[in-house]
Amino acid sequence: MTLANKNTQRLSSQELPNRLAQARGDQELDLLITNIQLLDVITGEIYPTCIAIGGEHIVGVGLEYADSKTRRTFDGQGAFVTPGFIDGHLHIESSMMSPFEFERATLPLGTTTAICDPHEITNVTGANGFEWFLRCAELTRQNLFVQMSSCVPALPGFETNGSDFTLDEMVKLKDHPAVLGLAEMMNFPGVINANTEVLSKIEAFDDLNLDGHAPLLRGKALNAYLLAGIQNCHETVTLEEGREKLQKGMGLIIREGSVAKNLKTLAPLVNDFSSPQCLLCTDDRNPFEIAHEGHINFLIKELINHHGVAVHVAYRLATYSAAKHFGLKRLGLVAPGKKADLVILKDLKSVDIQDVLIGGQFVSEIDLKSESANNLQLSQPPMMNTIKREAMKAADFGYPTQAGLYNVIEIVPNEIITKHITTFFDGKNFAQDDVLFMANIERYGKNLKPGLGFVKGMGLTSGALASSVAHDSHNIMVIGTNTEDMAVAVNEIIAMGGGFVVANQGEVKARVELPIAGLLSLKSADEIKSGIENLKTEFKKLGVVLEEPFIQMAFLALPVIPALKLTDKGLVDVTRFEFIELAVR
Structure with missing residues (x-):
């Protein structure tokens, strides 16, 4: 399965004629949002518009839809609208929540898409844990993409883990609609030194995304890492390191987790020109900080209010830049044909969220609590005891x-x-x-x-x-x-x-x-x-x-x-x- 056939990428041939009819004005809309101000993350402009929605998708944007027939009208009362936020790299396991509780905690904060690497649970339970995440991705409303864990264990021979995750197992799961590519290739020495096993994984996923992991990597070693096809890095910790990675064409995923906090260091690299190559991630963020600070919404707010990044640029990093980087052609913009994942805000600078739409539905009208409990049971989580150590003295x-x-x-x-x-x-x-x-x-x-x-x-x-x-x-x-x-x-x-x-x-x-x-x-x-x-x-x-x-x-x-x-x-x-x-x- 190619990237074009992954989740969110297509409108079915059965659905498309209806959406085209709605776009033309020949068929009643499912939802019309009026009196709304769009933050255009492409041009940086803010202008009044209407948003016409059919099913899960935006069928039209413009004041020409103001008088359209619709099943439901939502008056934005002058609020602002942006695309839904995208977390470009994270480990849901670090939140200690199931994917469904993670959805419940972060979807109302505007995170409509999460690109995760479940290598934590895969290191413990192998393919069993990874496949559970794929089942979860089939049940969440949030767009949950599951990158193929590339380094299980992270460094063979240096630690004892619960299970291997072989290339054969990885390839069997590659065509799942939620898999966008290979997750963070932490074994960068293996890449640089042409380790056969490591390069076999890269070759097997070369038609999809190849995520990187290269803290402090510079010079010739960085060149070699990129030569292999690695596309991004979320482990950048110094300004000059980040500048070199951008100069050499690497996607710069700027992280602000619960411990690893790189936003302040790397924010000076972000401007109108570089922003298409920069995106945001939380990597590891726990429920305490999600509850008290936020998720991707918090990173946007920090960029604007404490690091001098222009409003439209900060939102661009959290939306269009991430969608473009991962080839998610129907996400990241408020535009015709895009999935109706929207954030409605009272104020852009403070990221004061009024409501969120996921696939054209208002999150405030979804019973995420009940869905979380039901979906957890349906997903059949791996419940075996994995702690087999004898008591210690x-x-x-x-x-x-x-x-x-x-x-x-x-x-x-x-x-x-x-x-x-x-x-x-x-x-x-x-x-x-x-x-x-x-x-x-x-x-x-x-x-x-x-x-x-x-x-x-x-x-x-x-x-x-x-x-x-x-x-x-x-x-x-x-x-x-x-x-x-x-x-x-x-x-x-x-x-x-x-x-x-x-x-x-x-x-x-x-x-x-x-x-x-x-x-x-x-x-x-x-x-x-x-x-x-x-x-x-x-x-x-x-x-x-x-x-x-x-x-x-x-x-x-x-x-x-x-x-x-x-x-x-x-x-x-x-x-x-x-x-x-x-x-x-």
């Missing part, structure tokens, strides 16, 4: 007792890159402040010894935090001031089949259960948000200085993001893609 961690110089991961706030530093440890105390014990514990039934590390920058002064979300293989990550509380936290994760835990002085103080693959909750967005608020209350009592320590912890395990990371197999120097010892030699 404090002595099982086995930290060194001899004095010496040790390697330490230093957290960079609001970034998923880390620093590689060293510190002296005498077997009990560290020479530097705020250095903690850290372990990555294999959870797939092999009961291997934990990978051990030290980490600086969390601020924890007592107790421990543990999580079954540790990108991308999702073993159990735990950070603590002592091994007794670390064991308590880990054992609670094992007992509840996955989630987040705060423990102190031998007791569990707060927890959030994630029974679907140890990644996703069965609860509503509001309930998840409440659980996160409880976690925040408890970990702040223990001195944590990070706003989102669990998300930050999750990325400390990812061995494709510089500079130093910890997998269940040990410390990985990501600048050289080599294991190193905890002790400096």
Whole structure:
């Protein structure tokens, strides 16, 4: 199946004659929106118009439709209208919500299209988890596109994951209408150095989109990565890096998640000229921030009000630029033939949303709560217990007792890159402040010894935090001031089949259960948000200085993001893609 046959791309031959009749004025419209001001994301103009809708599509735009016969008229009363917002790259699993709760939380915020990579659940459950996301995409009103997870595991040989996702399995699912292409190719060394297995994946999906993942990649290495056909990158962290990627034709996906926040750094690159090559994504954003800040609507508001980006350019990045980049010819504009995914706003600069339309239906008139519960059941989520680790004792961690110089991961706030530093440890105390014990514990039934590390920058002064979300293989990550509380936290994760835990002085103080693959909750967005608020209350009592320590912890395990990371197999120097010892030699 070609890109032309994917979801949203076609009007059927049965439907098209009716839509043409409505466009000509020979047939009654389904919906007519009048007294509305269109923000034209192509020209940047704002002008009064009418929007004629038939079925799920816009059949006409212009004041010439003002007197058309219609089943329903909506008077916009001078409000503004823009295309629906598109998130160019995200992992729904990081929201801890099912795709249906994610839809319920983000669709009213204007996110009518989400382009996701479910490699989190695929690393845990293999094709079973990926196919669940495809079933979800068939049930959501939100346009949910599911990119083919390209790196499961993220870096073969460097971590233990729950299941492989082979090229044969990928190719069998390629023709699904929700698959737009290959998801983020994190193994950029494999691409650059012509690894046969990696290039086979690129070749198999070369007729679709090829998403990239190349933090800090510059010069000849970047040239080689692009030569292979990679189209974009959402991992850009410096201004000059972003400029070079744009200069070399790479799509710049500007990210603002719950931890990785690159909007401020990259916004100066955005202007009228560059905007067709720039788009927006959230990558990893949790229900707390979605509820308190927003989703793509928040990124638009920040670009306009804090980073000096023109209004029409900010909205262009969230709509037409993204649709054009991914070849979604019927999305991203308020224009004839486009899907009637619209955002109606009281004010453009503050992104004050009055209502949203998805496929010509007002979201405010849809019972998303009931649909979420029903669709979750219909989708048959993978509910097997994926936490197969035996309970741990404090002595099982086995930290060194001899004095010496040790390697330490230093957290960079609001970034998923880390620093590689060293510190002296005498077997009990560290020479530097705020250095903690850290372990990555294999959870797939092999009961291997934990990978051990030290980490600086969390601020924890007592107790421990543990999580079954540790990108991308999702073993159990735990950070603590002592091994007794670390064991308590880990054992609670094992007992509840996955989630987040705060423990102190031998007791569990707060927890959030994630029974679907140890990644996703069965609860509503509001309930998840409440659980996160409880976690925040408890970990702040223990001195944590990070706003989102669990998300930050999750990325400390990812061995494709510089500079130093910890997998269940040990410390990985990501600048050289080599294991190193905890002790400096």
